[in-house]
Amino acid sequence: MESSHVTIDPAILYFGTPVALISTVDVEGRPNLAPISSVFWLGHRAVLGVAARSQTGLNLAATRECVINLPDAALAGAVDRLALTTGRNPVSERKAQVGYRHVGDKFAHAGLTPLPSDTVEPFRVAECPVNMEGAVTRIHELESDDPERAGGIVLAEVAVSRVHVHPELRMPGTENRVDPTRWRPLMMSFQRYFTIGPELHPSRLATIREEWYRPRSAAAEIPPR
Numbered sequence: 001m002e003s004s005h006v007t008i009d010p011a012i013l014y015f016g017t018p019v020a021l022i023s024t025v026d027v028e029g030r031p032n033l034a035p036i037s038s039v040f041w042l043g044h045r046a047v048l049g050v051a052a053r054s055q056t057g058l059n060l061a062a063t064r065e066c067v068i069n070l071p072d073a074a075l076a077g078a079v080d081r082l083a084l085t086t087g088r089n090p091v092s093e094r095k096a097q098v099g100y101r102h103v104g105d106k107f108a109h110a111g112l113t114p115l116p117s118d119t120v121e122p123f124r125v126a127e128c129p130v131n132m133e134g135a136v137t138r139i140h141e142l143e144s145d146d147p148e149r150a151g152g153i154v155l156a157e158v159a160v161s162r163v164h165v166h167p168e169l170r171m172p173g174t175e176n177r178v179d180p181t182r183w184r185p186l187m188m189s190f191q192r193y194f195t196i197g198p199e200l201h202p203s204r205l206a207t208i209r210e211e212w213y214r215p216r217s218a219a220a221e222i223p224p225r
């Protein structure tokens, strides 16, 4: 069969992922907040992809705690105010070239409100409908086999210790479920902002009860639906 594709060599491969605001503190307890979009969850862990030399990368390695705050579509403006800013001072030459500047108080700069967390030092973001507190359990170097890129990016594995959601996201009649029809995540695709569309198709995977995914010891304590 003839290929129906063309070959391209994109400089970035950011086809679309949710935006997260990562809240951290440095060794002196100074807060930082930065947008990333390299994040996924599997099991009860989050995996974050961050530039090793960003303030967030340094803080994750040094203090091993964070809050993963998920902005919804309505917060695109606040997230964009954090774009091209860094908690690092001075700003690296490479970042300065494309317009990055140092911002000391990212919460004030974005117009976002810090809230204390329950299990970690870094603040939560009040306006974000989802806040996940967590501890960094491991840091893995990405691209360490590529001499041109080695040392640039790390993957932080985060054990989620507490999840807070705005009440309207909770599925009616449930304690612990999020209603995906009410959740409008802010997404990034090729550096631009989007959100998700309406539900498309009945889901066979969704016939599995969410409680099935809990470890057996914890699930045993949960009454059947």
Ligand SMILES: Cc1cc2nc3c(=O)[nH]c(=O)nc-3n(C[C@H](O)[C@H](O)[C@H](O)COP(=O)(O)O)c2cc1C
Binding pocket: 019, 032, 033, 034, 035, 036, 037, 038, 039, 049, 050, 051, 053, 054, 055, 056, 057, 079, 080, 082, 083, 084, 085, 086, 087, 088, 100, 188
């Ligand atoms: C929408 C958006 C998505 C981004 N995604 C990432 C990412 O996945 N990983 C990363 O290291 N930086 C990402 N950045 C760039 C960081 O925000 C940037 O490096 C910033 O300077 C980090 O701030 P800090 O130095 O205070 O930690 C993203 C920026 C924006 C606006």
